[in-house]
Amino acid sequence: MEQFFQQLLNGLAVGGIYALIALGYTMVYGVMKLINFAHGDIFTIGAYLGLTLLVSCNIAAVLPPTAAVLVIFLMVALLAALVGYLLERVAYRPLRNAGRLSAVVSALGASIFLQNGVMLIYGARFYVYPDFLRPDFTVHLLGLAVPGVRLLIIFASVVLMVALSAFIQRTRTGAAIRAVAVDPGAAQLMGINVDRIISLVFLIGPGLGGAAGLMVGIYYGQIDFTMGWSYGLKALTAAILGGIGNIPGAMLGGLMLGIIEALAAGYVSMAWKDAIAFLVLIFILIIRPTGILGERTAEKL
Amino acid sequence: MKLQDLRTPISVGLAIVLLVLPLVCNAYWLDVCVSIGLYALLALSLNVILGQAGIFHMGHAAFFAVGAYTTAVLNTLYHWPVLWTMPLAGVAAALFAMAVARPIIHLRGDYLLIVTIGIVEIVRIALLNDVAGLTGGSNGIFGIARPTLFGFRISKGVQFYYLVWCMVGVSLLLFRCLWQSRFGRALNYIKEDDIAAEGCGVNVTRYKLAAFVLGAFWAGMAGTVYAAKMTTIAPESFNFMESVIIFAVVILSGGSQLGVLISAFLFIGLPELLREFHDARMLIFGFAMMAMMVWRPQGLLPPLRRxxxxxxxxxxxxxxxxxxxxxxxxxx
Structure with missing residues (x-):
């Protein structure tokens, strides 16, 4: 039983990270109906930017570790958001009226471009995060010894998700994003600047993805330039699992996928955990073809 | 003069160039051309599913893998001659496609896309974990025999070149007949508007499934050629990136057969031409992918209207x- 709860918490931590990345996929899909395959690489960029900022700016010497992590968090999110904004301008905006699959190929090209860009700048070897950042305490919770960093990761992802939900549901801009997701044409007629909303989404999504990259760096302590592929694919799976285009769905899908994976790794087989995650996805889609929370939209005739 | 009007001269020119190419190019470029032929074959088979029927399918490497492994297992364990395994490799891939596509065929666009990516990953992980003790784990299978055709042993680069491109030629002709048939029209109709197609009495599920099975059959046969050419196959040759490249070849082509050939040359030839940039070559390749789509969002050569x-x-x-x-x- 103890192993079960440990795996569950581990799954929640990984799932929280998946959920943060999945939010980027799902928001972009919501407003543009495009799977942004380069999103996973923005996540990688976030992880590398975090490392660079930590080492080069030497913030940790000036500020206490907690404040240093927060500052770096913000900087990484901002820079990753900038990359996302540029990406949309260069690779997607010219294709907005073209076939959907053309934009997908452009996204795949952008992904190869960004991944190799990171490799050229940093080299092909993996990097280790400085471990003074890693919170080094253990929490005893109902008889379980839980590493503090795991709880902090869960906490941080929940805070970010709650903040995003509040923004989408409570603010005028959030309402505009929802409106564009439902019908861009009608939203434009109502005086919403669709271009600006799409740019905004391309700031928020990559910002969250970049932050997730930093979190993976701190949590696992090791990063490499190909990590965006696997994390991106998992997060995309999570977004689809929850119903793509649906923000609570991405959160639920991410957490579920993390837990499924952790339990599969713990109880079935480490080597098969990815395959099990995909199998679960397929089974859920067979039962619910639009994901768990995806709405069953009527086909337009 | 528009690109569209140049179809016939381009086709004829390409055929002549392909025929005489082995006389002028060295072993290295000949090898590249064999790869291009193989990808052209795979892209033609994906074109049935993605280009003609409009099904979002990004997992073609899975069918390719099933074909290649069928050949490898039959040849190394049971000593079947390689070319005899080709139909069986096709059938194995087709049966696999039928089994996996049946429950997911009704999924809408992007849901299907991610499920097919999932299938590639499941197949790769299964091969990696030595499923049924046949696939040799991460080392794969080695020592696959060279094919023999009427007592003539195909082992040199130039012989493979003609084998592969003959297959491409035959496929082009067969698919051309197919696209002019009732079956081809039904697939195109489904691509344009599947609800209207259903309303006109086209059994959408059945036709989509048929497209999957046919595409997988062809990919399985391409797998045989690949196994025979490489003599060694490993799970990493059939990863997600492989599917992405085949997918991108078809989308860039625009859906016509000539487009597929040209786009295969661009996609497989370009990274080779960029060899002198060493590490930066994939960076440029990624950029070129974006630039080509921005330049021609509809693809290089969309099929002519009927x-x-x-x-x-x-x-x-x-x-x-x-x-x-x-x-x-x-x-x-």
Whole structure:
């Protein structure tokens, strides 16, 4: 039983990270109906930017570790958001009226471009995060010894998700994003600047993805330039699992996928955990073809 | 002069160039051309599913893998001659496609896309974990025999070149007949509007499934050629990136067969041409992928619109029998 709860918490931590990345996929899909395959690489960029900022700016010497992590968090999110904004301008905006699959190929090209860009700048070897950042305490919770960093990761992802939900549901801009997701044409007629909303989404999504990259760096302590592929694919799976285009769905899908994976790794087989995650996805889609929370939209005739 | 009007000269030119190419190029480029042929074969088979039927399928490497492993297992364990395994590799891939596609065929666009990516990953992980003790784990299978054709042993680069490109040629002709048939029209109809197709009595599920099975059959046969060419196959040759490249070849092509060939040359040839940039070559390749899509969002050579002759008796309504109208005129 103890192993079960440990795996569950581990799954929640990984799932929280998946959920943060999945939010980027799902928001972009919501407003543009495009799977942004380069999103996973923005996540990688976030992880590398975090490392660079930590080492080069030497913030940790000036500020206490907690404040240093927060500052770096913000900087990484901002820079990753900038990359996302540029990406949309260069690779997607010219294709907005073209076939959907053309934009997908452009996204795949952008992904190869960004991944190799990171490799050229940093080299092909993996990097280790400085471990003074890693919170080094253990929490005893109902008889379980839980590493503090795991709880902090869960906490941080929940805070970010709650903040995003509040923004989408409570603010005028959030309402505009929802409106564009439902019908861009009608939203434009109502005086919403669709271009600006799409740019905004391309700031928020990559910002969250970049932050997730930093979190993976701190949590696992090791990063490499190909990590965006696997994390991106998992997060995309999570977004689809929850119903793509649906923000609570991405959160639920991410957490579920993390837990499924952790339990599969713990109880079935480490080597098969990815395959099990995909199998679960397929089974859920067979039962619910639009994901768990995806709405069953009527086909337009 | 538009690219569209140059179809015939380009086709003829390409055929002649392909015939004489082995006389002028060295072993290295010949090898690249064999790869291009193989990808062209795979892209032609994916074109059935993605280009003609419009099904979002990004997992073609899975079918390719099933074919290649069928050949490898039959050849190394049971000593079947390689070329004899080709139909069986095709059938194995087709059966696999039928089994996996049946429950997911009704999924809408992007849901299907991610499920097919999932299938590639499941197949790769299964091969990696030595499923059924046949696939050799991460080392794969080695020592696959060279194919023999009527007692003639195919082992040199130039012989493989002609084998692969002959297969491409035959596939082009067969698929060309197919696209002019009722089956091809039904697939195109499903691509344009599957609800209207259903309404007109096209059994959408059945046709989509048929497209999957046919595409997988061809990919399985390409797998045989690949296994014979490499003599060693490993799970990493059939990863997600492989599917992405085949997918991108088809999308860039625009859906016509000539487009597929040109786009295969661009996609597989370009990274080789960029060799001198060493580490930066994939960076440039990624950028080129974006630039090509921005330049031609509709693909290099979209298929020509179907043209039909108006029936004789309509001449009384003022249309001369020689008039030819194309169906785009109706919708516009």
């Amino acid at each position: 043209r039909y002759r108006v029936a004789e008796n309509s001449s009384s309504q003022g249309v001369s029998p020689k008039d030819v109208w194309n169906d785009s005129a109706v919708s516009e």
